Amino acid sequence: MLLAFPALAGTYHTQLLTYGLTLAIAALGFNLLLGYTGLLSFGHSAFLGAGAYSVALMMRYLGVSSMELFILGGVVCSAALAALLGVVCVRHTRIFFAILTLALSQVLWTLAYKFFWITGGTDGLRVPFSQLSLLGGLVRFPGADAFPKFITSYYYYVLALFCVCTVLMWLIVHSPFGKTLQAIRDNETRARFLGVRIWRYRWYAFLVSGIFTGLAGILWVPLNGLVTPDVLYWPQSGKIVFFAVLGGFRNFTGPIVGAVLFNYLEVYAVAVTQYWQITLGVILIVLVTFLPAGIVGSAVRLGAKLK
Amino acid sequence: MTLLRTQALKKHFGDTRAVDGVDFVVNEGEFLSLVGTNGAGKTTLVNLISAFLLPDSGKIFIGDRDITHAPVHQRIRAGIARSFQLVNLFDDLSVLDNVALSIFAREGKTRRFLAPAERDAAVTQEASGLLEQFGIGAKAQATARDLAQGERKLLDVAVAYALRPKLLFLDEPTSGVSTRDKAQIMDTVSSVVRGGGITAVVIEHDMDVVFKYSDRVVVMHEGRFLADGPPEEIRRNSDVAKYLLGTDV
Amino acid sequence: MEIVALQVLNSLFYAAVLFLIAAGLSLIFGVMGIVNMAHGSFYALGAYVTAWSVAAAGSVLPPAALFIFLLLGAIAVALVGLVIEPTLIRPFYRRPEEYQLLVTFGLLLVLEDVIRLVWGGTPLTASGLVDSVGLIEIGGLPYPVYNVLMIGVGIIAALGIWAFVYRSKFGVLLRATAQDRRMAAALGIDVGRIYILAFGLGCFLAGLGGAIVVPSQAAVLGMGVEVLVMAFVVVVIGGLGSLEGALVGALIVSALRTITIQFWEEIELAALYLIAAIVLLIRPTGLFGRKA
Numbered sequence: 001m002l003l004a005f006p007a008l009a010g011t012y013h014t015q016l017l018t019y020g021l022t023l024a025i026a027a028l029g030f031n032l033l034l035g036y037t038g039l040l041s042f043g044h045s046a047f048l049g050a051g052a053y054s055v056a057l058m059m060r061y062l063g064v065s066s067m068e069l070f071i072l073g074g075v076v077c078s079a080a081l082a083a084l085l086g087v088v089c090v091r092h093t094r095i096f097f098a099i100l101t102l103a104l105s106q107v108l109w110t111l112a113y114k115f116f117w118i119t120g121g122t123d124g125l126r127v128p129f130s131q132l133s134l135l136g137g138l139v140r141f142p143g144a145d146a147f148p149k150f151i152t153s154y155y156y157y158v159l160a161l162f163c164v165c166t167v168l169m170w171l172i173v174h175s176p177f178g179k180t181l182q183a184i185r186d187n188e189t190r191a192r193f194l195g196v197r198i199w200r201y202r203w204y205a206f207l208v209s210g211i212f213t214g215l216a217g218i219l220w221v222p223l224n225g226l227v228t229p230d231v232l233y234w235p236q237s238g239k240i241v242f243f244a245v246l247g248g249f250r251n252f253t254g255p256i257v258g259a260v261l262f263n264y265l266e267v268y269a270v271a272v273t274q275y276w277q278i279t280l281g282v283i284l285i286v287l288v289t290f291l292p293a294g295i296v297g298s299a300v301r302l303g304a305k306l307k
Numbered sequence: 308m309t310l311l312r313t314q315a316l317k318k319h320f321g322d323t324r325a326v327d328g329v330d331f332v333v334n335e336g337e338f339l340s341l342v343g344t345n346g347a348g349k350t351t352l353v354n355l356i357s358a359f360l361l362p363d364s365g366k367i368f369i370g371d372r373d374i375t376h377a378p379v380h381q382r383i384r385a386g387i388a389r390s391f392q393l394v395n396l397f398d399d400l401s402v403l404d405n406v407a408l409s410i411f412a413r414e415g416k417t418r419r420f421l422a423p424a425e426r427d428a429a430v431t432q433e434a435s436g437l438l439e440q441f442g443i444g445a446k447a448q449a450t451a452r453d454l455a456q457g458e459r460k461l462l463d464v465a466v467a468y469a470l471r472p473k474l475l476f477l478d479e480p481t482s483g484v485s486t487r488d489k490a491q492i493m494d495t496v497s498s499v500v501r502g503g504g505i506t507a508v509v510i511e512h513d514m515d516v517v518f519k520y521s522d523r524v525v526v527m528h529e530g531r532f533l534a535d536g537p538p539e540e541i542r543r544n545s546d547v548a549k550y551l552l553g554t555d556v
Numbered sequence: 557m558e559i560v561a562l563q564v565l566n567s568l569f570y571a572a573v574l575f576l577i578a579a580g581l582s583l584i585f586g587v588m589g590i591v592n593m594a595h596g597s598f599y600a601l602g603a604y605v606t607a608w609s610v611a612a613a614g615s616v617l618p619p620a621a622l623f624i625f626l627l628l629g630a631i632a633v634a635l636v637g638l639v640i641e642p643t644l645i646r647p648f649y650r651r652p653e654e655y656q657l658l659v660t661f662g663l664l665l666v667l668e669d670v671i672r673l674v675w676g677g678t679p680l681t682a683s684g685l686v687d688s689v690g691l692i693e694i695g696g697l698p699y700p701v702y703n704v705l706m707i708g709v710g711i712i713a714a715l716g717i718w719a720f721v722y723r724s725k726f727g728v729l730l731r732a733t734a735q736d737r738r739m740a741a742a743l744g745i746d747v748g749r750i751y752i753l754a755f756g757l758g759c760f761l762a763g764l765g766g767a768i769v770v771p772s773q774a775a776v777l778g779m780g781v782e783v784l785v786m787a788f789v790v791v792v793i794g795g796l797g798s799l800e801g802a803l804v805g806a807l808i809v810s811a812l813r814t815i816t817i818q819f820w821e822e823i824e825l826a827a828l829y830l831i832a833a834i835v836l837l838i839r840p841t842g843l844f845g846r847k848a
Binding site for chain 3: 094103111
């Protein structure tokens with residue numbers, strides 16, 4: 001059904017679902033840290049921004065138009081950022097981790113905002129799809145009414161990458177490395193007494209997480225056509241946290257479901273009320289209090305009980 | 308051969324002399340008990356050796372290697388492992404995973420990130436085998452959190468044992484379990500550990516357990532060694548009787 | 557030279573504000589072990605309440621009397637805190653840290669939007685208060701008396717908190733509970749009551765910080781998170797849970813900020829965090845922090 005989606009649903013909905021898929025990739029990355037390593041990051045917007053701005057800057061200053069090159073460049077930048085921020089954030093307690101990630105993503109926001117001669121400031125940088133090429137130049141979008149074609153092609157492109165990411169992340173969390181992360185989450189002391197160098201593994205997790213979320217940012221920006229400092233601003237990090245909690249961060253598919261669901265909720269809710277953030281906050285509080293396993297987690301539990 | 312040697316090891320907490328000049332020698336192949344009243348310093352001594360704490364003064368040697376200031380992971384590499392008095396497990400992982408993790412850590416395989424852990428047949432087999440030896444093989448797929456207290460204690464020891472250390476410290480492996488379970492646990496632990504040829508130091512309060520299972524008994528009192536020798540000798544020692552057993556011989 | 561003196565005073569004023577916020581954050585963390593992600597939003601609330609009430613009463617009362625609203629702003633925020641602690645925070649003590657952080661983050665989202673709901677997007681000012689106490693000459697240059705007064709407030713607050721925590725009977729209870737909650741309960745201390753009062757006090761301090769800053773600097777949306785990020789630098793440098801750390805950290809951060817703004821404004825926050833990262837490398841728990 002996913003494969004036939006564009007034909008069935010039309011351009012608007014395809015675009016919406018594509019947004020959802022990019023957010024799902026971000027959620028996968030985020031949850032490696034929260035669900036599997038026990039680290040709550042309030043600054044993942046930093047990676048969305050790193051990915052998105054890499055694309056925009058490469059297009060603007062280096063004249064790049066190949067999506068593959070964007071992905072390469074953006075992933076390298078996100079990895080570098082994660083490596084650097086990781087060194088600062090993971091060496092300490094989990095509370096400091098939360099504090100530092102929030103703070104450092106805000107630092108990036110102020111930089112994007114203030115160095116406006118490079119980043120375009122609040123106006124941002126445009127990333128028009130007409131200048132984009134997929135599959136090494138095979139697919140291009142010239143012409144005035146190329147938009148529907150772009151949306152359809154891009155949807156399949158993102159869907160493919162989403163599948164790759166999901167499989168990759170599944171392998172990672174089920175691997176010995178993934179088990180080690182979970183051990184660190186469950187009992188840091190014991191893991192240490194097995195000879196595991198705690199901060200090093202957290203750093204690896206942070207690196208992988210940053211790359212996945214960076215990729216999400218890279219894929220998101222051509223859809224949006226524009227990148228502004230807003231992508232780095234703290235509510236973006238808050239949204240990522242929200243998807244994971246909504247879907248349930250203690251299982252693999254929860255954040256994916258949460259991201260896609262949130263994507264739709266946001267579109268409809270923003271049309272209905274201007275107090276979207278309050279609603280989000282209240283829902284978050286309610287979720288954490290009454291439904292900590294999230295939607296998927298609770299469904300799984302319910303399923304187990306009914307058996 | 309001397310496996311472990313401490314030299315004038317000291318650790319004070321303010322006025323409390325938890326470990327007050329201890330020369331502790333452990334030889335390969337021994338199964339010894341470390342006993343003493345509460346606050347005698349047993350746990351502190353083990354904490355110092357396993358890098359949970361750093362000493363105020365003194366030295367610790369594994370073989371010829373000075374590990375006094377070595378961080379935890381280096382001591383593990385040197386061959387020390389420990390279990391914990393208050394059970395310390397990876398509660399949300401399966402019983403099998405708990406032990407498998409030790410093996411992955413030991414084998415340096417914890418960085419492998421692209422193949423599922425279950426696929427590593429060698430590790431899975433070794434882990435299952437170990438669980439069988441410890442008598443909890445039937446619970447391999449259960450979540451660690453869901454085990455009974457006695458089983459959790461056994462798992463705690465198994466996780467430490469899976470590191471195949473040279474020297475294994477067991478911190479009160481029978482505390483918090485019923486008398487009947489105690490015997491069963493010690494039987495299992497003792498036979499597995501001795502069967503594996505691993506040198507063990509067991510902190511224990513229950514003197515019956517101590518006398519039944521150990522080759523050698525070391526008695527601590529107020530941070531120092533009071534007596535050190537085979538069980539019969541310790542039993543006859545009047546100082547020990549006075550301080551530890553509360554009787555006048 | 558005179559300009560330096562003025563900058564020093566500005567720095568001390570901002571340090572006073574930061575101290576109040578960081579002290580509140582550290583107090584709550586020290587006693588309850590919780591980092592209140594919404595702490596900056598309480599500061600913002602204090603600023604908005606003060607500005608709004610000053611504007612509302614400004615036509616009725618003489619300017620000098622409006623100073624009372626600084627205190628009222630802080631008290632209002634404390635009251636909100638006293639309501640929130642038993643309802644939102646208390647259920648989470650026993651739960652893993654992530655949930656505590658998540659629930660206070662949810663609170664942050666709610667408070668930030670509540671402020672927007674009630675007061676809208678236009679900045680609120682209370683600059684009349686600054687004008688009402690006039691200017692003073694420092695080395696020939698005019699400087700608001702208000703700032704000097706608020707530095708005084710900061711000093712009084714620092715001494716007051718110190719006296720309260722280290723010299724008063726309640727302070728002993730507070731410190732005992734911070735050290736060992738179970739022991740305190742076993743000694744018959746009503747831990748629940750201590751927690752609610754500690755939280756209220758922490759919020760009072762945050763609200764006071766907002767109240768004293770708003771006459772000098774308009775209340776704008778987003779000020780809550782902005783100051784939270786600053787407060788985080790302060791506790792990272794000074795140590796979380798320590799009052800001396802909050803004081804020293806606030807002075808250092810404020811001084812650094814004043815200097816960087818002079819020379820290269822754009823990298824202000826980045827430079828601050830660079831320093832924080834360096835401090836963390838040397839002292840992972842901050843200058844006065846305790847190991848968790």
